[in-house]
Amino acid sequence: MIQKQKYLKDKGMFILLAFISAFPPLSTDLYLPALPQMKEILNTTQSQVNLTLSMFFVFYAIGLLFWGPLSEKYGRKPILLIGMVIYTISSIICGFSQYVEQLIVGRIIQAIGGSAATAVSTAMVKDLYSGRKREKVMAMVMSMVIIAPIVAPVIGAFLLEYVSWEIIFFVLAGVGATALMAGALLEETIENRYTGSVWRSWGRLAVVLKNPNFSILLAIFSTISMSIMTFLAASSFIYINGFGLNEREFSYFLAFNAVFAMIGPMLYVKLSQHFKSQAIISAGFPIFILCGIAVATVGHGSVWAFALAAALATLIVDGMRVPGVNLMLEQQQNDTGSASALINFFGMLLGSLGMHLVSLNPNDLILALGCIQIMIGLISGILWFLIRNRPFVQYAFHEG
Structure with a gap:
């Protein structure tokens, strides 16, 4: 660790990094x-309900570009605190929504506030750590972040058995308030x-x-x-609609997928420790494409066939x-906040x-998901194989 944190210490800093990095999955998976219940209660369509997800991520991405460079000028801590205030208030607004349009607007504001956490989290990792240590911290933080999608849907399904969907957003308001209090203890990085x-x-x-x-x-x-x-x-x-599971059973399968995501990093x-990073990434792309083929072809057969193929794809990604994030950060010695914002924005x-x-093929979502996985595996894989032996890739991994 390059610098010490007086109040949070090493472990506290690591927990804070993992917690604020988890805002995207916490804000969605909970x-x-x-979603199917909200479609009925709000008397709307699947497409409209999905807008509460997709618009959240669009404006989360835009918020990253807004907050990232500002954290270079004003510091990571002030940006984090301002963002958490916005996130907490907007979560309460979401909880009081009566129409899907109100919820979409609330989610947009919530996304803008929550993006401040992600914008500074990746930048703080580079502020505080270097070389091989940074890569290990990234892996641990990413693995800890996966606890959110493991726990969140289970908690969400449990809550839905006793309360209405609005309560979930009041829980998210509590998450924002917790991050706000923890961020107050942060010393500028x-x-x-x-x-x-x-x-x-x-x-x-x-x-x-x-x-x-x-950029490449x-x-x-x-x-x-x-x-x-x-x-x-x-x-x-x-x-839920395809395999006929209830909300709690769905949450278990989502947690199953999240376990594989935690194992990946x-x-x-x-x-x-035994193979070159370039070789690991190069092997990952064809395996990912095979997972997409499995989802599209055998995913309809049973819930476990689909779950296993999807989980293996998540593990690979x-x-x-x-190594992908670390490789990108190694290309920028300055403007870490902007680089971090762009990494998260484009994702x-x-x-x-x-x-x-x-959503364009609602009648066969399994086939649609598998085809999309195959497509993105081919596009990103071809690009990787074109540049994997370039000097800037070799140098970055050697330095790490």
Whole structure:
């Protein structure tokens, strides 16, 4: 650890990083079991209900671009605290929504506030750690983050047995308030702040994107990551409407998928002790494509056939995210906040696209999900094989 935290200490800092990194899954997975119920109660369509998910991620992505550069100028802590205030208040607004349109607006505001947490979390990892240590911390944080999608749907399904769906958003308000109190104990992690104007700080996003090495890696790992959000958008309808499970049974299968997501980063760390990172990533793409083929072909056969194929795809994606993010960060020695914002922005943006694409075929969501996985596996895999032996990739892994 490059610098010490007076109040949070090493363990407290790690917990805070994992907690604020978990805001996207916490904000979605907790109410996933309620989506079919919300469709009926709000007297709306599946497409409209899915907008509470997809619009959340779109504006979460936009918020990242807003907060990331500002954290370079004003510091990580102030941005985190402001974001958590917005997130907490908007979660309460969501809980009081009477119409789906009100809920969508509330989710948009909630997304803008919550994105501050993600914008600073990745940047703080680079502020605080370096080299191989950073990669290990990323893997541990990503694995800890997966606890959210394991626990959240189970809690959500349990709550739905006793209370209405609105209570879930009041629980999320409590999550935001907890992050706000923990963030108050944080000591600023950025050493050298950007001294230009606010407008110029946002202009640093363009400076980072002009780095071709960063941009090509951004395209590769953002494309492969869209698989996770595509699965989330379709999962409740596949398990509940397709396989006939109830909300609690669905939550168990979502937790099953999340366990594989938790294993992915730690498995990468273990494998990287014996194999080169480039080789691990190169093997991941064809395996992921095979998982997509399995989802599309045998996924209809039984709930367990679908669950296993989808879970293996999740394991591969989350395992490749660790070296992918670290590789991208290594391309930028400065403008860490902007780089972090762009990494998360494009992951969210393409994920939202995947959510929309899978909804285009509501009559066969399993086939739609499998085809999307195959498509993104081919696109990102081809790009990776074109650049995997380039000097900037070799150097970054050697330095790590």
